[in-house]
Amino acid sequence: MERVVRLTLLGLLLAFGTAAPIKEDWDIYSFHINSTVTSRYATTVITSRVVNRVDAPKEIHFQVRIPKNAFISKFRMRIEGEMYDGVVKAKEQAQQQYTEAVSRGESAGVVSSVGRTLEEFKTSVTVAALQKVTFELTYEELLKRTLGKYELQIHARPMQPVKDFKMDVYINEKPGITFVQVKGGLSTNALANAITKTHAQNQAWVHFYPTEQQQIMCDSCGEQGMNGDLVVAYDVNRDASLGDIKVSGGYFLHHFAPSGLPGIPKNVVFIIDRSGSMHGKKMHQTRLALLHILGDLAEEDYFGLIIFDSSVSTWKRELSQANSENLAAAKEFARNIRDAGATDINAAVLQGAEMLTRNPRNGSASLLILLTDGDPTSGVTNLERIQDNVRKAINEKYPLYCLGFGFDVNFEFLEKMALENNGVARRIYEDSDADLQLRGFYEEVANPLLTDVIMVYVGVTNLTKTNFSQYYNGSEIVVAGLIDNNTETFTPRVVALSKSIKMEFETEKDSRLESTGTISDHHLQRVWAYLTVKQLLDKELQLSGAEKENVKKEALELSLKYSFVTSHTSMVVTKPPGENTQVLHKPKEGPSRHVTHVIESTPKVTTRVFAASSPVRRKMQKTKSHHRPSSDSFRTFAMDYADYDESADDLTTTTKAPRTSQVPLHHKFLLGAENQTIPLCYDVSAKHLKLLQDPDTGLSVYGKLRRSLQGGLQKIVIYYKTDQRIEVNTNSITVRDGQHVKAFHWGQDHVTAGSVTLILRDNEMDVSIGDTRIVILLHQRKGEKLLWPVLRQFPSGNNTVGILVAKPAVYSILQETSVSARLSIHNIEVIALRTSAVDYSITSAPTLDCWSVSPELALQRELSDFLVTQS
Template identity: 75%
Template sequence: MERAVVQVTLFGLLLVLASTLPNKPFISFFHINSTVTSRYATTVITSRVANRMDDSKEIEFQVRIPKNAFISKFRMFIDGQWYDGVVKGKEKAQQQYTEAVSRGQSAGLVSSVGRTLEEFKTAVTVAAHKKVTFELTYEELLKRKLGKYELQIHARPMQPVKDFKVDVYINEKAGINFIEIKGGLSTNALSLKPVSSCFQAWVYFYPTEDQQKTCDGCGEQGMNGDLVIVYDVNRDSSLGDIKTSAGYFVHHFAPSSLSRIPKNVVFVIDQSGSMRGRKMQQTRIALIHILNDLAEDDHFGLITFDSSIFHWKRELVQANKENLESAKIFARNIQDRGATDINAAVLEGARMLNAHPREGSASIVILLTDGDPTSGVTNLELIQSNVRRDIADKFPLYCLGFGHDVNFEFLEKMSLQNNGVARRIYEDSDADLQLKGFYDEVATPLLTDVTMIYNGGTNLTQTNFSQYYNGSEIVVAGQITDNDIETFTPQVVAISRDRRVTFSDTNATMEYLGTDFDSHIQRVWAYLTVKQLLEKELLFSGPEKENVKKEALELSLKYSFVTPLTSMVVTKPLGENTDVLHKPKEGETTQGHSPVLSCKL
């Protein structure tokens, strides 16, 4: 079996030392090991740090992980003993958390630190001339976007480390279609060139101390760079890729040989006063790029709003050359002013789509806003109710929240209620590219009204999807009733253009991964189930909300996932302050925390 060997550095770790002191903590061992099996990544970060001073000192461990990941394990090895973190329900851990805060401690918060990262932090006192070993494990399901999976990499030891190793093992029984490396991390002695592979790839990086000083942007303080491992898998069966083990299954569905469906899209753009300046400029740039990419058989509409609604045209029109040039003129002249009437604007977008014939096409509403509703209907629940009534499950609503001041939870709930997703657009120099990048993900619908059917399956994750887009992937997991593979028959029913299609390959092989992977498939199911239950918990209220929350909590505890419903209590030697780690909501940050991982004296 052929292996691909690629030299890279894995996502997620910043380890900075207090370099101004002559006897700073010394990192003797720094390893990252990540195993990706059927798109599910389990990553272990291990760092051994020595206190070389003559007094006991506090050593702080701080690490960045993907926002989409769940921490599942953390432990420290001190004086021959392991100290393990324990995942508890948030309410049970709250007392310890409150006590830590009252003592002026950081309470070990996991905080959001940017677009894709969360930051984990804890500290422990280490005796003179002793060592501490930190070990953190996190898990994530890689999401396919624009025809590829991305394992993000961020490595900054910021100190040459004698034993520095990164290993990434990618195992895809469907076969690896391509693998490549992007980003800027390289050294004068080490090149970063992927080698094509069959079913496995071994991605490794073992730089010497000298090589750690010669990478692009590095110096005497060691490695400092970013990379992304990009790959995709082969897709031979129209039914997709199904893996089973120990009574559980995971189904990856991403058919590629389908004709695109013409789309009807309405862009609803906030032009209130808070959009002034660079936000408005970048929105105009993105809109013009998006209009350039519309196909001639697409139909579109363009609405801007503040306290009033402004139409380019009151009905959807075909994306021919004449209409596109007129729309670009409208886009270039959008000016910020007034208040924010989100309710009237989204309802008008829904009206335009409802008035347009839908047969053989896919309809989408895309809302871009940077603030709370301040005009017209301002009650958030009433707005959500109105939008849900008018859309009536006929098409998805995608909400793009521009900047940090936006009420993202409101947008997220409104999107989920209408079969869409919410995405935060960050106020950076590339905000126009962020907007265009999101549009590209939904630019090419291939299927609508997708229903995943599993006779002989139970405890299934989400099985109904409004639309399937080119370059994306639908993932469903569940249990096989009585573990009887003979009676388990998967099937997918959907609409392609104007005809109903069924995917049911009787010759497809459902691969059994073997006993070595018994817990793997089960953990993928648990991960997906918890993620989707947390979304439902946001949508529901009353007893239904409590039931969903209870189920998500029980699964989080069973599989030791640190989720918004659980906390990890980090145990330490007697006399040390206990840290309690929470998973933050989107947009939360920790005030006063350094955005890097540090060991300090």
Template identity: 75%
Template sequence: MERAVVQVTLFGLLLVLASTLPNKDDWNIYSFHINSTVTSRYATTVITSRVANRMDDSKEIEFQVRIPKNAFISKFRMFIDGQWYDGVVKRKEKAQQQYTEAVSRGQSAGLVSSVGRTLEEFKTSVTVAAHKKVTFELTYEELLKRKLGKYELQIHARPMQPVKDFKVDVYINEKAGINFIEVKGGLSTKALANAITRTHADKQAWVYFYPTEDQQKTCDGCGEQGMNGDLVIVYDVNRDTSLGDIKTSAGYFVHHFAPSSLSRIPKNVVFVIDQSGSMSGRKMQQTRIALIHILNDLAEDDHFGLITFDSSIFHWKRELVQANKKNLESAKTFAQNIQARGATDINAAVLEGARMLNAHPREGSVSIVILLTDGDPTSGETNLEQIQSNVRRDIADKFPLYCLGFGHDVNFEFLEKMSLQNNGVARRIYEDSDADLQLKGFYDEVATPLLTDVTMIYNGGTNLTQTNFSQYYNGSEIVVAGQITDNDIETFTPQVVAISRDRRVTFSNTNATVEYTGTDFDSHVQRVWAYLTVKQLLEKELLFSGPEKKNVKKEALELSLKYSFVTPLTSMVVTKPLGEKTDVLHKPKEGGPTQARPSPVGHRPSARTRNGKTRLLAHPGSFSRKQHKRYQNKFINY
């Protein structure tokens, strides 16, 4: 007799199971709470779901939540029959061994899967006895990133049924003072608007979201299965000093640097646009729309170039020109007539973009290359490492390269490594109706450079995160964390040196007192340092090879284990009552041809991706060991 599968879905569910959903009368989510505390832009979120089995026999309760992709899960536990069962973070190899043993017994392992632009999914299950209850509690942590002058805390909810005790509590504490706070997202409008309470008092803010059962049925995107949408808490902080906001605690510090009232620096930008055959249709149409909007936003003291490429390179003009009205109109006409065709010669195109910038040096300006492509190189030089070497040689650290990977067939890891090698970032553009807005949104983030060659200096500091940044853009923020040598705040002196539009500038404030926030060893300041350090070590691992790669991987692993972060190097082993299967849950890796590529510790049979959504064709527990092996061999591990 098959066991019924009861699904509890928090933070949304886009998975479609081959089996039908259980009868709602079998189970009851009687309490669903999300508590998020944000202290100095570092958010710790706890999801607590309480579920009752109404039936006269045992049922398997499946728990699924969505969390931000930039977050690290740091704790998970279940409360059953008066006892807590805790998840334990282990190195991936040890978790792999446990997974293999589970498979050999015909059991299935869980996973954390990538399900969209900003969210990924955590999943596990447990058997609950007749008329018994289970409590699930998940904690994750993330450093909120400032974009376009604001921070965003995203909460997505689809509990699959109206919940009597449904609460979202958000508390924000910013010592610098909160400049503004807004609540947006699909769950903040119309029928649910009066379920939201927002309070703002100088350095603190509270947001409460308490929808009634009736509201959960009648709002937009709601129905008999409850809510389906998101809340986005948007805010920014006051910025009183040019040096920024510095907090210290228990020998650690975190420095948020985002100076305002600076003159924008004119830019030289070359857009390198893939027009190969795979860009045909909506991709090309959206690219044309985005380009025209971007061209409209160029300032008259900017200079720009426009290249399209397939197996050949096509210039609008062979040299950079001023963004005056005449040139912009001509460029927009060129953009409107871009047609998709041919193969993909990424190497020649990016090198030509670098050549145009190198041939056009301007005192008091900054240069940028923006590449948009949707595929692998198929023409000219196709060796990925050779392309990366060629690009690095020609750019020579003189300007950043930003790579935008359009769609899910793009080799994102190749683009990410090439961007990191050249002081830029890679961003995936999703094939949705708003892809043109995604392209325009990314450009807006780098549209207004304010500083270049930014060096963060901390006399009396050690074990620092990244301290050198090629450019600082309006609306963004530089965050550095580290340890204070011998915990001696008296000798700790921060300073920032950079180049503005026309001169070298130094940011310091000798009269300011670095704020001391407490003595708790496990304070948020120390965890910000650990979070940033792990993130940056994982980027370095992508760039390095040989002994250097091994060393940074080892350091990232040690920190992940020490702070119980589920990262690409670690997995969470979910312990359960005696006789229950043990799940091994991993963090997916952004990159590769699909979003749903499984890792060695979380194979998911017959999963496909389309438009950023994972479709699960069969539950892993329904496969025999022989079938599981066949699917296991079919997939590629990363």
């Protein structure tokens, strides 16, 4: 499925730190955005010129957001007449340069950010007194058509009014431009007359030149200048023929989007997750979207509804016609969907595939739409096995679209499963408009026009993807390739089905394809490279072993050749001598919308042990461990629930390991690594944990694990000396000081009990005991509460033991694949599988990758040293 992707520049920031710029310190005297769109391929250049107006060096920050689908291809800075260019390298080489900078004591950063559709690039440089700096960033993207239009969206926020502020958009489309619209918050009221739009057959120009006064007077403006959107939407002329084909310099580019075709009736099965994690707003928004979608079905359509948790239920066993009677009954069914239970994705999708396979209709288009917010936790839970089962059941007969609700879902698993079945995966963000996101996705696939589309070319090589399961109204199919010899041997043709009727699209007899005189050879070549790299990265996700490595190598070579910053390359941001070295990575899809990793010039020790939400691979957010303790360093721990025994409610200081028969629990712990970005993880069967024990001060801390898929602790008990005990659960806090017992609740503010000081906030509790400081976080995850301890200040004693003070791991990677690695841990070689973890030590609780090993190997001591039993 082809869909529109907005070409977006959000948050065009030039700021000193996070504060608003002070005009007397430095000034952006010129800020230009120039975007050129030719044959739907956009090249955008952002140029910002800044002057340091004070008689002292000043650090200037440059920050800009770009679309996720875009590849940065160039970045440079001009300082005092010297040009400093960023260089795209293989990620390993770039990371080595980054690491070397850290080892020399220099500041180095990996800077990237993720939002709904955005990534972030930012850097900084020190500008000498009264000197200037010019930043220039270039990125490239192929616009995708959705619902009959392309959109170029720019969000301007320079952080101050700029005297010379210009946005210039130039669009050149050979078939002719049918319409051009300018909209967004920056196109109305006070700024409306700052926009000039010109449209002349196959070209269009949009200029946006607001004055300094206009930049502070518009609806979304202020003393810090503009903060809003400018959106340019357009489409091109289309007909029912072969489409738009361009040939230049040995390359061709084919845009296929025929119009005037009759719609095809569809068979659609909606598979809705109703597990407990869908509780509350998610379920409400899903019901709203489903009711709207059902109302949009045409009477010639057939549909099915499947809801699942640990079991699978269907509204009706067979597909039902979308007549008024059935729709009314289906809507009533949808209104009564309630959340409960675990998540059996395998059984649900197989049930949907069986329903479509059992009810074939000639002349129709079938599709499956899966909506889930979690990982498989019931039935078949092995991800590769689920993907294999689904692939065999669908057998390339129709596409599967996977919608991942929120960030707890394993999006990579859904993405691979969708790609393997000719569909796409889309993340639905947990915002107020989630129901609109669901409905918007459905609208993209609601009107199939062709099925089994095959793009056929004679006399070409190195083709991008040529087979497409369905073509939808308002979308577009794009293919590029290299022509063997000349245009006379190049013969394009498209074969497809429309209501089971074979259709062929081809050039008219005696017509010849001529090279275009308006598009450079360089342009079509870059479009081909962009498409090829994108599709290789998708293909890599689906493969394993030698095939995966070959595809990865091909994607890397093309990325380096065309200077694209992709998942296999990074840009080394070079700067003047003495300045910081930075490495820009293409960020992965992950839970954090703004992630910035910086290694400071003065190393600090930060050892983290992360918790897993389920044993599956995740996209990784990188962290870095350092080497010297400091007062603000912390260590924390985590676990993953699999089974639980609720007996025994108290916690004691007994140090014997529990008997496995008494405590059939299975938890996954993760341990931060001192010299690697990915922590280790290990499995433990236990109930009660020794978190910290300091014989010198008489301080002991114990934790009781929760019975929940979310993991975490349900109780933490702190003993101090012989007469003080603090018991913390998710609802209240009890403090015993000798014979005196007091009860408190979260959010009660400052409390002093003997030699213990508590600061109680809504979701955080600060405990100070002697020279030790522990922060206990209260998380709410999928409607459940859990506790998490973070050691902020270590005891001064030398005999302290426990989970919280476990030493970071030291290991090296000898060989690595996407799912496993051969590691050397303290000179012991071991095969480790890649799984995942949730870091509950911070409020946002990001999900991280980890390598699974034995607990003894990870901890370098007996596991029983960290366990306690009931007295």
